[in-house]
Amino acid sequence: MDGSGNPVIMLRDLRKSFGQVLALDGLSLAVPAGSITGLLGPNGSGKTTTVSILSTALRPDGGQALVCGLDVAARPAAVRRLIGFAGQFAAVDPNLNGRENLRLIGRLSRLPRPVARERTDEALERFGLAGAAGRLVRGYSGGMRRRLDVAAALMHRPPVLFLDEPTTGLDPESRAQLWRLVAELAAEGTTVLLTTQYLEEADALADRVVIIDHGRLAGEGTPHELRKRIGSAVLRLEFADEQAAVRAEHQLGAQFDASERNGAVLRLASQAGSSAVVGAVRALDGAADPVAVQIREPSLDDVFLTLTGNAASASHQGGAR
Ligand SMILES: Nc1ncnc2c1ncn2[C@@H]1O[C@H](COP(=O)(O)OP(=O)(O)OP(=O)(O)O)[C@@H](O)[C@H]1O
Ligand SMILES: [Mg+2]
Incomplete structure (x- = not known):
């Protein structure tokens, strides 16, 4: 819940089709403030479609998606200021170095130049990239790219973060490192919705788990409740x-x-x-x-x-x- 007790993310009967394919078939869910919610589902169950709608990259056919009370379809620009999004494929530019990437994202988010510089340095430090800041991203490992991508999503300090399969393809150590960073962000009050294929990831990280199948809710609760x-x-x-x-x-x-x-x-x-x-x-x-x-x-x-x-x-x- 936010200060007013409302969920930070709210989906009501969300529907989306791609031609004949029904990707979301009336999905409803609520995500409280400062929590990490894991969105789990088999391939093709609608996870990416859900976070794409929430991050305003896709428009729903029906139902409603609200972020901090704002309808994502009606107020996309306002919603984008409130959210950070790191997708399945890193959005950073491989032909720039880590520092240049973050400064660029900062400038694109209309931060004044000194603020963009300052936040870039902080983020490089926090995400363990200070030593690699001057290297071209094309030479980064998968884990480093992922961390840079999440750092980029946070440059405008959004209260809500969407992560689509943040650790797919990472080795166990890089995965654990990213988990720690995400847990830290949530502890500071960021509301996180992350999709994952890894049940152990949801178990380790998520306060609540939402399981979807064929674009519908199949179950939800804490990992403990679900196991019971x-x-x-x-x-x-x-x-x-x-x-x-x-x-x-x-x-x-x-x-x-x-x-x-x-x-x-x-x-x-x-x-x-x-x-x-x-x-x-x-x-x-x-x-x-x-x-x-x-x-x-x-x-x-x-x-x-x-x-x-x-x-x-x-x-x-x-x-x-
Ligand atoms: N742009 C698109 N055009 C056509 N069909 C699409 C498109 N995007 C998604 N779909 C279909 O919608 C359904 C849901 O896809 P979505 O990508 O949301 O699933 P997902 O849960 O993220 O799967 P994965 O675990 O494989 O990432 C699938 O059947 C998919 O093929
Ligand atoms: Mg997906």
Whole structure:
């Protein structure tokens, strides 16, 4: 909430189509001030469309998007002064150095020259780029570019920041570094809406998670609340080959609240607790003997699977966990 108790970002029944493709199908959500909200969803679920509308790059077909109470379609210029946006692809110029990029962005945001210089120096320091300030951005690592891009989005000191997949493609250390910076910004009062494919990112960073699927809300809450909703146990079975996993899925799938198979690995989620899960393994009774059995508490990954029926891409990259 802002000082008046209203959400800083508000979507009401937002709709957007691209020709025959329905990208947003009546999405509603509210983001309180000073919080980090993670927008999670499978590929094509409407995450980028949502932040593009909020950052005034796209117009909605229907419904309303408000930033600090301003309608993004009716007041785009005013909204742009309130927001910073770092998209999926860095907007900085590879043929300028880091310092030149930030000064340029500062001047484009109509900051007086001395202010642009001062903020540039502060941002370079804060984002760990002071040593690389004089190097051409084309020679920056992915993590450095990302940090510069976020620094650029903040040059006009907006109270609201949108980040579209800020850490995709970064190594774990660069990711952790960016997480720290985003958490710091939120602690100082910036309201952050970030999209991500990484459930662990939402878990680590987001106060609230909004899961969307096919342009609609599929679930929302704190990571803790969402995990609790899944129930008590997740069973992971690994088989010697895919056929055995298929047989087991056939036999057990109906007894569980969610099931997902990835090759020879089968994951099943249950509301009924670990005793029911153990019973299910017994029921397999030689039809398909697992080579590894794991019973654990639900993860955000499991929540995602249950709510969208999609395995998150993060888990696909490393195979089912
Ligand atoms: N400019 C466009 N023209 C046509 N279709 C589009 C366009 N932009 C998005 N779409 C479609 O709208 C749907 C939502 O796309 P969007 O980019 O918002 O998804 P996303 O959740 O960001 O996906 P990803 O995880 O792959 O980034 C998809 O079906 C996509 O193909
Ligand atoms: Mg996207």
